[in-house]
Amino acid sequence: METENINVDEFLPPKNAVKLKNIKRRAVSESGDGMEIEEHNGIQGKVKHSRSRPKKVKKNTEPNEAKVNMRKVAVPAHRYTPLKENWLKIFTPIVEHLLLQVRFNTKTRNVEIKVGPETKDIANLQKAADFVKAFIYGFDVEDALALLRLDDLFVESFEIKDVKNLQGDHMGRAIGRLAGKAGRTKFTIENVTKTRIVLADSKIHILGSYQNIALARRAICNLIMGSPPSKVYGNLRNVANRVAERF
Numbered sequence: 001m002e003t004e005n006i007n008v009d010e011f012l013p014p015k016n017a018v019k020l021k022n023i024k025r026r027a028v029s030e031s032g033d034g035m036e037i038e039e040h041n042g043i044q045g046k047v048k049h050s051r052s053r054p055k056k057v058k059k060n061t062e063p064n065e066a067k068v069n070m071r072k073v074a075v076p077a078h079r080y081t082p083l084k085e086n087w088l089k090i091f092t093p094i095v096e097h098l099l100l101q102v103r104f105n106t107k108t109r110n111v112e113i114k115v116g117p118e119t120k121d122i123a124n125l126q127k128a129a130d131f132v133k134a135f136i137y138g139f140d141v142e143d144a145l146a147l148l149r150l151d152d153l154f155v156e157s158f159e160i161k162d163v164k165n166l167q168g169d170h171m172g173r174a175i176g177r178l179a180g181k182a183g184r185t186k187f188t189i190e191n192v193t194k195t196r197i198v199l200a201d202s203k204i205h206i207l208g209s210y211q212n213i214a215l216a217r218r219a220i221c222n223l224i225m226g227s228p229p230s231k232v233y234g235n236l237r238n239v240a241n242r243v244a245e246r247f
Contacts, residue, residue: 038150041142044194045150045209069115069122071129075104079136083111089141090132093148098124130155137205138198146207156213160202163224171202177223178204185229189219192236215239 036047075083083090083104094102094113101114113128127148134144134155147153160166166174178199179186186197193216195208204220206213215236222232 039194040146040149042191042194043143043146043150043153043196043208044212045146045153047150069125071113071125072108072110073113073129073132073136075109075111075136079138080109083135086135086141090135093145094128094131097148098128100124100128102128134205134207138200139196139205139207143196143207152209153207154210154213155205155207156217157203157205158217160204160224163221166224174224175199175202177229178220180229185223188233189216189236192233192240193219211243215243 037044038047039045087104091102094100099116099118099120101116103112104110105112111132113125113132115122115125119125131144131147134147135141137155137157139155147155160171160174164174177185180188186199189195190197193208193212195206195212195216197207197216197220198205206216206220208216219232219236222235223229
């Protein structure tokens with residue numbers, strides 16, 4: 001049987017077909033047309049733009065629709081008083097701007113957020129839940145509002161023992177190094193990286209964009225590992241200047 005005249009490559013799919021699609025998508029994503037960087041209360045993120053694409057309406061086939069259209073955020077005991085004092089500041093943007101329904105269930109001790117008849121975007125449900133969670137973590141209401149007003153903002157949480165296994169007095173000294181005298185070290189990292197940081201015992205919460213969170217996390221990890229604060233400040237400023245030059 002002769003096979004000399006058969007070109008095997010003709011029967012295979014083109015190799016560059018998938019690559020070309022990826023290159024086009026990458027070019028579109030890297031162009032970043034229409035994306036503007038803005039700051040809210042010292043936190044840097046991208047400005048929200050209304051999407052003109054029509055969204056496909058999917059039929060809800062799940063048996064319990066209430067569970068799908070609701071988010072519950074557990075409130076620990078030490079956050080009851082701050083939640084009560086700032087309830088109006090939390091309630092107003094969720095109801096008036098996101099057009100959702102919110103209440104505090106005293107029996108289950110959860111903040112329950114529901115989709116209302118006036119809700120325009122189902123994605124607002126998750127935004128409101130992230131906003132409430134940020135406040136429960138310990139962020140100020142003004143800082144947590146950045147999650148509603150800016151795009152591409154996240155809250156990353158980790159513990160000191162995830163970086164270095166410390167116990168007893170060593171743990172206390174590490175927390176003191178992160179805070180600094182009168183909180184100066186924490187404030188310096190926040191101002192340089194355009195983020196907000198909460199030190200809750202051995203847990204650390206960082207609010208900001210993905211890139212800025214990475215900068216703040218690196219500085220915090222260096223401090224936990226024992227680097228001098230002056231060296232950490234210098235590295236932070238050098239990296240921040242490079243990032244500023246790109247934009």
